[in-house]
Amino acid sequence: xxxxxxxxxxxxxxxxxxxxxxxxxxxxxxxxxxxxxxxxxxxxxxxxxxxxxxxxxxxxxxxxxxxxxxxxxxxxxxxxxxxxxxxxxxxxxxxxxxxxxxxxxxxxxxxxxxxxxxxxxxxxxxxxxxxxxxxxxxxxxxxxxxxxxxxxxxxxxxxxxxxxxxxxxxxxxxxxxxxxxxxxxxxxxxxxxxxxxxxxxxxxxxxxxxxxxxxxxxxxxxxxxxxxxxxxxxxxxxxxxxxxxxxxxxxxxxxxxxxxxxxxxxxxxxxxxxxxxxxxxxxxxxxxxxxxxxxxxxxxxxxxxxxxxxxxxxxxxxxxxxxxxxxxxxxxxxxxxxxxxxxxxxxxxxxxx
Ligand code: NAD
Numbered sequence: 001x002x003x004x005x006x007x008x009x010x011x012x013x014x015x016x017x018x019x020x021x022x023x024x025x026x027x028x029x030x031x032x033x034x035x036x037x038x039x040x041x042x043x044x045x046x047x048x049x050x051x052x053x054x055x056x057x058x059x060x061x062x063x064x065x066x067x068x069x070x071x072x073x074x075x076x077x078x079x080x081x082x083x084x085x086x087x088x089x090x091x092x093x094x095x096x097x098x099x100x101x102x103x104x105x106x107x108x109x110x111x112x113x114x115x116x117x118x119x120x121x122x123x124x125x126x127x128x129x130x131x132x133x134x135x136x137x138x139x140x141x142x143x144x145x146x147x148x149x150x151x152x153x154x155x156x157x158x159x160x161x162x163x164x165x166x167x168x169x170x171x172x173x174x175x176x177x178x179x180x181x182x183x184x185x186x187x188x189x190x191x192x193x194x195x196x197x198x199x200x201x202x203x204x205x206x207x208x209x210x211x212x213x214x215x216x217x218x219x220x221x222x223x224x225x226x227x228x229x230x231x232x233x234x235x236x237x238x239x240x241x242x243x244x245x246x247x248x249x250x251x252x253x254x255x256x257x258x259x260x261x262x263x264x265x266x267x268x269x270x271x272x273x274x275x276x277x278x279x280x281x282x283x284x285x286x287x288x289x290x291x292x293x294x295x296x297x298x299x300x301x302x303x304x305x306x307x308x309x310x311x312x313x314x315x316x317x318x319x320x321x322x323x324x325x326x327x328x329x330x331x332x333x334x335x336x337x338x339x340x341x342x343x344x345x346x347x348x349x350x351x352x353x
Contacts, residue, residue, distance in 0.1 A: 030058045030059055044061070069290060161232075233255045
């Protein structure tokens with residue numbers, strides 16, 4: 001089962017139940033906010049104990065997408081589709097139905113790939129609707145796998161966080177990377193090029209061994225990485241990793257990684273701050289992928305993507321200064337800036353109507 005741990009989200013604009021009578025797959029589309037544009041967020045296919053758990057995950061993830069898109073200054077709201085995985089699936093049949101469900105919302109929701117779904121699945125969705133990104137990349141257009149872009153945004157943010165907290169460069173530090181999947185591996189590559197030393201934890205031993213050779217990384221036994229001697233902890237696997245025991249034992253002074261919903265609960269943001277650990281909010285630093293998805297959907301080119309991802313570091317800087325000024329955690333500061341942006345746009349739209 002995949003689940004990102006967090007506390008309950010605020011009220012979404014709309015929750016649309018999903019049921020495919022042919023494959024039996026159930027789920028939901030959550031439109032958390034359309035204040036800044038169509039609710040955008042990927043389609044997740046995962047195992048959940050119940051439909052209720054799936055909807056709860058979709059609610060949290062959709063709210064996170066609203067914050068992420070607002071902070072990235074994208075003309076998009078936040079949404080998410082969650083599907084409960086089954087053992088035997090006719091994926092083509094399922095994703096045709098997903099495409100029709102997205103189409104029925106008339107452009108108020110834009111989907112893309114996420115955990116458990118792929119570029120091939122989004123190509124099937126595209127047979128039914130144009131409100132989909134993350135498809136096979138077309139020559140001359142932005143698109144394709146968003147993971148390298150996510151890794152680049154995390155690197156930019158980490159550079160700023162390390163300068164802010166440790167007054168150091170990436171070439172001076174050791175980074176512990178948890179999870180060497182699509183994003184984590186690409187991040188290791190960028191960190192290696194930037195001269196950082198790497199500690200890695202990855203359950204797929206052949207991937208860990210390959211990274212050890214390629215990046216001169218030290219493989220850590222076990223996967224928690226709380227007690228290793230590293231300056232930065234970069235969670236790039238699952239959500240909810242920053243729970244109370246983890247934060248209590250963490251030696252790193254900076255947390256900056258790609259995983260969504262890293263905080264087990266908002267309380268851990270306080271706990272991290274109390275321990276003097278700079279936590280770079282996940283929904284701010286991992287926006288590179290959605291920027292690439294937005295570019296594909298809105299017809300921007302690769303240089304637009306690069307320019308916007310370059311701004312992630314500056315945005316983290318702005319957030320850290322806001323946090324210091326108002327005496328709140330960086331997580332809270334980022335959430336406030338995002339919510340203020342959504343509210344300001346709602347007011348502008350209401351005034352124009
Ligand atoms: P992925 O599935 O490709 O990689 C996850 C990796 O983590 C795998 O290699 C897996 O073996 C490893 N892993 C699993 N459990 C682990 C554990 N306990 N300790 C260490 N490693 C473990 O996923 P991804 O696309 O690389 O995404 C990673 C995270 O970043 C996810 O939380 C995802 O939601 C988030 N994210 C990804 C993108 C993107 O562009 N792909 C964008 C934003 C956020």
